[in-house]
Amino acid sequence: MSVIPEESGSAYVAGHDSARATQRRSLQRLLDSFLLVAALVVVWQLVYWKSEVAITGPIETAKTSIELLGSENFWRHALASGRAFGLSLLMSSVGGVAVGLALGAHRFSGAVAAPILTALYTIPKVTLYPMVLLIFGLGISAKVAFGVMHGIIPVVIFTMDAVRNINPVLMKTARVFKLSPRETAFRILIPAVLPEIVTGLRVGFSLTLLGVIIGEMFASQQGLGFMIINGMNVHNVRSLTAVVLLLLLFAVASGTVLLALERRLQR
Amino acid sequence: MNRVTIVRLCVIAGSVLAVEALCRFGVINRLTLLPPSEMATYLLHLLVSGEINQAIVQTFSNVAIAFVLSVVLGFLVGAVIHAIPRLRRACDPFLASYYSVPVFVFYPLFVSLFGLNRWPLIMIGFLFAITAMVIATLNGLDRVPPVLLKLARVHRMSRSAEALRIVLPAASPYLFTGVKLALAYSFIGVLAGEFILSGGGLGYAIAYAYDAFDNRTMYALMLFVLIVVTAINSALFIWEQRLLRRRGRG
Numbered sequence: 111m112s113v114i115p116e117e118s119g120s121a122y123v124a125g126h127d128s129a130r131a132t133q134r135r136s137l138q139r140l141l142d143s144f145l146l147v148a149a150l151v152v153v154w155q156l157v158y159w160k161s162e163v164a165i166t167g168p169i170e171t172a173k174t175s176i177e178l179l180g181s182e183n184f185w186r187h188a189l190a191s192g193r194a195f196g197l198s199l200l201m202s203s204v205g206g207v208a209v210g211l212a213l214g215a216h217r218f219s220g221a222v223a224a225p226i227l228t229a230l231y232t233i234p235k236v237t238l239y240p241m242v243l244l245i246f247g248l249g250i251s252a253k254v255a256f257g258v259m260h261g262i263i264p265v266v267i268f269t270m271d272a273v274r275n276i277n278p279v280l281m282k283t284a285r286v287f288k289l290s291p292r293e294t295a296f297r298i299l300i301p302a303v304l305p306e307i308v309t310g311l312r313v314g315f316s317l318t319l320l321g322v323i324i325g326e327m328f329a330s331q332q333g334l335g336f337m338i339i340n341g342m343n344v345h346n347v348r349s350l351t352a353v354v355l356l357l358l359l360f361a362v363a364s365g366t367v368l369l370a371l372e373r374r375l376q377r
Numbered sequence: 378m379n380r381v382t383i384v385r386l387c388v389i390a391g392s393v394l395a396v397e398a399l400c401r402f403g404v405i406n407r408l409t410l411l412p413p414s415e416m417a418t419y420l421l422h423l424l425v426s427g428e429i430n431q432a433i434v435q436t437f438s439n440v441a442i443a444f445v446l447s448v449v450l451g452f453l454v455g456a457v458i459h460a461i462p463r464l465r466r467a468c469d470p471f472l473a474s475y476y477s478v479p480v481f482v483f484y485p486l487f488v489s490l491f492g493l494n495r496w497p498l499i500m501i502g503f504l505f506a507i508t509a510m511v512i513a514t515l516n517g518l519d520r521v522p523p524v525l526l527k528l529a530r531v532h533r534m535s536r537s538a539e540a541l542r543i544v545l546p547a548a549s550p551y552l553f554t555g556v557k558l559a560l561a562y563s564f565i566g567v568l569a570g571e572f573i574l575s576g577g578g579l580g581y582a583i584a585y586a587y588d589a590f591d592n593r594t595m596y597a598l599m600l601f602v603l604i605v606v607t608a609i610n611s612a613l614f615i616w617e618q619r620l621l622r623r624r625g626r627g
Contacts, residue, residue, distance in 0.1 A: 143467045146464070225611070232557075234569065317477070328573055342484070350482070361474040365470050
């Protein structure tokens with residue numbers, strides 16, 4: 111890859127606001143992303159040549175993916191995953207932000223909870239999945255619960271840290287203006303901590319998706335996770351690789367959007 | 378011990394006791410959850426009898442290899458990406474969405490590349506963990522105060538001296554976070570791989586016990602994993618706090 115650090119470095123710092131410079135920068139950014147994707151595809155092709163039994167090549171996979179997008183069966187599974195994911199995401203975002211705000215505002219509870227939350231974040235939750243299945247039974251509720259288990263903790267941690275590290279001057283201002291707790295929350299607290307919360311939501315989004323897919327890979331008959339594990343079991347490499355590709359595209363596209371949102375809020 | 382720690386211990390002990398009581402009084406069905414005391418006694422029995430020793434050794438050696446590889450290579454990759462801003466901006470969306478990729482789907486691919494041995498599982502743990510280390514390295518290198526870099530230039534330090542004496546110490550808290558996360562993710566990757574796909578190790582033993590309706594073994598093993606992971610993390614946490622305090626003083 112022909113990358114010239116000095117040049118791009120100076121473009122970074124100088125930051126001329128002329129329209130042409132901006133245009134050139136975004137063009138260059140597009141080119142860089144394209145080069146990276148091209149490199150990944152080349153690696154993929156090489157891996158394919160090395161082991162043709164376990165994966166299909168880029169072109170064939172693209173074809174299969176397009177076929178899949180036109181098939182009813184795929185959409186049935188995608189819809190099942192989508193519903194479970196949507197519900198989990200809603201619960202982990204709303205619940206996570208609420209708990210995070212509360213723990214952040216009440217300093218003592220936050221101090222008590224912080225290491226417990228970190229411990230919960232780092233335990234391998236997969237091993238707990240059988241327990242979730244025993245409690246919620248087979249079906250969508252177990253998947254949702256598992257997704258929430260994965261997704262809610264980063265949202266809580268990021269929100270709590272944001273509130274705890276808020277600039278004290280802002281809170282003093284709220285007191286000086288004698289804002290009610292509700293007004294303080296909506297006028298001061300939430301706008302100040304929003305960028306951090308979006309970071310938490312981005313991480314929560316990824317992990318919720320992961321949780322739901324893992325949940326479907328073990329003890330489920332529906333969803334994209336099931337399609338993947340089924341593809342492994344019956345050695346349907348074509349459909350397996352295509353589903354993984356579509357999942358990756360969805361994940362990267364959402365990640366890009368959330369990252370852009372985060373950058374905008376930080377400014 | 379300060380008040381926060383005492384309250385924290387009370388909260389944890391209280392929740393365990395509450396679960397114990399709910400199980401003992403039959404509010405929670407025995408088929409769903411066992412009382413924690415029973416899990417602990419059975420775990421002790423399993424450990425003493427040596428039935429699970431092989432699984433323990435297998436899982437932990439895989440985690441250890443994945444962890445070391447991910448920390449070393451993650452740091453190197455992070456340093457390279459940091460040195461090339463254009464590469465970095467192109468990588469950002471991938472780094473941001475990395476954790477939604479269930480790396481386990483590559484298990485069959487790894488089996489065909491490395492053979493049916495321990496390496497496919499190690500690769501899963503490694504791939505899961507390396508990103509945490511890469512991101513932490515990028516964060517750390519970003520946050521080296523410019524003043525310190527200026528200081529290095531004023532003293533006309535060589536590049537290696539600057540890296541060793543200025544950049545590394547300044548970035549170390551972030552690198553430490555990366556190490557902690559890499560350990561956690563190595564565990565998650567290896568155990569999840571065993572759980573869903575492979576035929577050995579602790580993760581497999583838990584899935585096997587679930588399939589056989591052997592709740593006693595299943596919960597005992599879960600408890601074991603939780604205790605070990607939490608103990609390692611707490612040890613790292615305490616060590617980190619000590620390092621930070623020393624930095625604060627120095």
